[in-house]
Amino acid sequence: MKPSFAGPASGPELSLPRRPDSQAVYALVDCNCFYVSCERVFRPDLTRRPVIVLSNNDGCIIARSPEAKVLGIPMGAAWFKVKKQALSLGVVVFSSNYPLYGDMSARVMDVLRRFSTDVEVYSIDEAFVRLDGISLPKGMSLTRYAAALRHAVFRRTGIPVSIGIGPTKTLAKVGNRLSKQQITGPLRSLSHAFRYQGVFNFFDLPSAEARDTLLEHVEVTDVWGVGHRHGAMLHSCGVRTARALRDMPDDWVRRRMSVVGLHTVLELRGISCLTLEEAPPARRSILSSRSFGTLVANKEYLLQAVTAYMTRAAEKLRREGLEASCIGVFIKTPRHGKGPRYFNSAQTRLAVPTCYSPHLIQHARRLLEQIWKPGYRYQKAGVLLFGLEPVRSRQISMLPLLDGSEGQKKSEKKLMHVADAINTRFGKGTLEYAAAGLGKPWKMKQEHLSPRYTSDWNELPFVR
DNA sequence: TCTGGGGTCCTAGGACCC
DNA sequence: TCTGGGGTCCTAGGACCC
Numbered sequence: 280m281k282p283s284f285a286g287p288a289s290g291p292e293l294s295l296p297r298r299p300d301s302q303a304v305y306a307l308v309d310c311n312c313f314y315v316s317c318e319r320v321f322r323p324d325l326t327r328r329p330v331i332v333l334s335n336n337d338g339c340i341i342a343r344s345p346e347a348k349v350l351g352i353p354m355g356a357a358w359f360k361v362k363k364q365a366l367s368l369g370v371v372v373f374s375s376n377y378p379l380y381g382d383m384s385a386r387v388m389d390v391l392r393r394f395s396t397d398v399e400v401y402s403i404d405e406a407f408v409r410l411d412g413i414s415l416p417k418g419m420s421l422t423r424y425a426a427a428l429r430h431a432v433f434r435r436t437g438i439p440v441s442i443g444i445g446p447t448k449t450l451a452k453v454g455n456r457l458s459k460q461q462i463t464g465p466l467r468s469l470s471h472a473f474r475y476q477g478v479f480n481f482f483d484l485p486s487a488e489a490r491d492t493l494l495e496h497v498e499v500t501d502v503w504g505v506g507h508r509h510g511a512m513l514h515s516c517g518v519r520t521a522r523a524l525r526d527m528p529d530d531w532v533r534r535r536m537s538v539v540g541l542h543t544v545l546e547l548r549g550i551s552c553l554t555l556e557e558a559p560p561a562r563r564s565i566l567s568s569r570s571f572g573t574l575v576a577n578k579e580y581l582l583q584a585v586t587a588y589m590t591r592a593a594e595k596l597r598r599e600g601l602e603a604s605c606i607g608v609f610i611k612t613p614r615h616g617k618g619p620r621y622f623n624s625a626q627t628r629l630a631v632p633t634c635y636s637p638h639l640i641q642h643a644r645r646l647l648e649q650i651w652k653p654g655y656r657y658q659k660a661g662v663l664l665f666g667l668e669p670v671r672s673r674q675i676s677m678l679p680l681l682d683g684s685e686g687q688k689k690s691e692k693k694l695m696h697v698a699d700a701i702n703t704r705f706g707k708g709t710l711e712y713a714a715a716g717l718g719k720p721w722k723m724k725q726e727h728l729s730p731r732y733t734s735d736w737n738e739l740p741f742v743r
Numbered sequence: 744t745c746t747g748g749g750g751t752c753c754t755a756g757g758a759c760c761c
Numbered sequence: 762t763c764t765g766g767g768g769t770c771c772t773a774g775g776a777c778c779c
Contacts, residue, residue: 334747341747341779357746375747402779506777537753539777566749573744615745661748723747750778760768 303551304411304444304482306425307451308391308432310384311439311459313404314342317383318373320437321732321739329370333358336570336723337374374725380404382733386436394428399555407448409555422483426475445481448553449546452503453521454479457493465492494522494547504543509536521547561667562599567592568661571721574613576656581610582644583716589643589662590712593636594702596664597695602632604666606639608646613658621657623650632668635691636698639664640712706735 310316314332319325329347331340339357350368352361365372384403391398397409415424425442432440443454458479462470469492472483484490500510502521512535518524524532525547533541542552567588575581585608596603609624625646633639643662701710730738 336747339746355746359744359746362744377748405779504777508776537776539753560751562750564750568748570747613745617745658745659747748779751776752778753776754774756772758769758771760770761766 301411303446304409304421305446305448305451305551305555306408306410306442306444307401307448307455308406308408308428308440308442309455310387310404311441312342312344313384313438314373314375314380315344315347316438317380318376318729319344320383321729325371329368330373331365331370332373332375333727335375336572337726338570341375372727374728376729376731378734379729379732383436383438387432387438387440390432390435391428393431394424397555397557399557400559407451407555410444422475422478422480425478425480429477440477442478443481444479446549447546447551449503449543450481450549453494453497453501453547454481456497456501464496466496469493491522494525495520497521499524502543502547504539509540512536562601563667564663564665565592565595565603565667566661566663567595568609568659569723570659571657572724573720574618574656574658575721576653578651578653580716580721581651581657581660582647583714583719584660584721585643585647585662586640586712587715587719588660589640590636590715592662592664593634593639594699596634596667597699600670601667602634602670603639603664604629604632604668605664606642606646607663607665608643608650608661609663610647610650610657610660612655618656619654621652621655623652625649626663628666632666634670635695636712640714644714 315330318330318332325344327346328344329350329352330344331347331352332342333339334341337358339355340352340361341355343352343354347365347370350365350370352365352368352370380403384400387404388398388400388406391406391408395408395410395413399407401407410421410424413424415421419427421444425444429440429442432438441455441458443451443456443458445451445454457473458477460466462473469484469489472489473479481490484493497520499505499513499519499521500507502524505513505524513519513524518527525544527544529541529544532544536543545552569584569588571584575584589606605626605628607624607626609622611622612618612620614620627642627646629638629642647660698710702708732739
């Protein structure tokens with residue numbers, strides 16, 4: 280299956296300046312069962328075999344190959360509940376390996392940028408791409424261009440993707456779902472709109488009636504922006520399809536689903552409310568939290584975990600050139616289970632914003648001391664950084680005593696810089712705080728972790 | 744054995760002010 | 762000491778996303 284058009288060598292020379300009045304064309308490019316596909320790139324023997332990937336702590340199933348789907352392995356199911364059944368069916372299982380997935384994601388996004396200058400990375404496995412204003416090779420349709428993009432991603436990364444195209448982001452999302460769907464029943468009459476595998480383009484539909492027919496075959500709960508609660512509410516009001524939602528009165532939608540829901544409805548009608556966000560908005564908070572591998576009663580272990588989580592959060596803070604002016608800590612017992620339940624959190628505002636790990640850790644440990652109660656077995660802890668601001672633009676402190684001397688600030692900055700550099704060069708956790716503990720009996724479970732194929736030569740099986 | 748982690752936005756209601 | 766109207770700001774909770 281060799282594509283006749285391999286895609287432009289680079290994006291910019293193909294993309295023309297867009298006329299402001301031109302009809303927007305959004306494509307949603309979505310990697311098929313992304314985490315599973317990433318594992319398969321390095322394990323070709325797993326092609327066509329049932330594969331699943333578990334969430335952090337091996338808690339539940341977050342990705343399934345189609346083969347696992349066919350076997351009836353449910354999405355989101357607790358692993359301990361389906362483990363026996365899955366293994367007996369020959370399902371291959373992986374713990375999630377986020378460094379690997381992050382790397383593969385970046386490669387996919389790089390390919391997308393060869394096809395359009397306007398790319399919004401929406402999540403680790405999805406991107407919105409503007410396809411209007413691109414001067415296509417002579418005689419090539421937009422749909423065919425998308426098919427070429429799809430081939431290029433697969434050839435360059437090994438990751439299969441699906442593409443939905445429409446006049447709004449929400450319709451592009453719907454189209455993406457349709458591109459993965461079996462064409463049956465009344466949809467058969469629209470089969471020409473499905474002629475390229477893995478691509479569905481709303482602009483290929485011949486009429487408004489055809490669009491109605493399609494939207495009638497999309498469950499309302501499959502519409503982007505309609506979650507569990509609104510889905511149940513809509514069902515109770517007899518609204519079951521995307522078409523029915525689209526045709527509800529504005530004021531009703533506004534009342535029951537807020538302006539967010541109204542935007543969804545307008546987008547289903549083809550009126551664009553959500554635009555491409557190429558520059559991600561400034562981050563407002565950083566959360567670092569994990570469930571423990573086993574329940575933890577010991578305060579010292581909780582202090583260790585909070586130290587480790589704050590270390591990670593502070594690294595992220597510095598990587599993004601930010602400082603935090605507020606921090607929070609929370610701990611909780613399991614939602615389920617027999618033991619007594621407890622949840623508590625504490626926040627504090629810092630006198631001076633900082634990104635210096637030792638300060639942040641010190642505050643976090645103090646907050647934990649405030650909320651920890653004996654007699655409970657804790658399941659999870661987390662730290663939150665908020666009130667974030669860029670390092671440079673900060674106002675000069677009016678409290679030089681609290682802010683520390685210039686010299687001290689400088690040496691703190693240097694220390695963090697060196698520590699971050701060592702951990703980047705030699706791998707996460709090379710340098711860490713003693714207060715995070717050595718044995719870490721609370722560490723999360725990862726019993727089926729794949730090797731670090733993309734970040735450590737020694738873990739590549741075929742390089743030796 | 745006991746269900747992930749990391750985000751954002753909107754709304755209602757209370758406090759406070761004039 | 763008897764009760765209006767309107768504004769702002771903050772917070773908790775709900776809803777959604779992947």
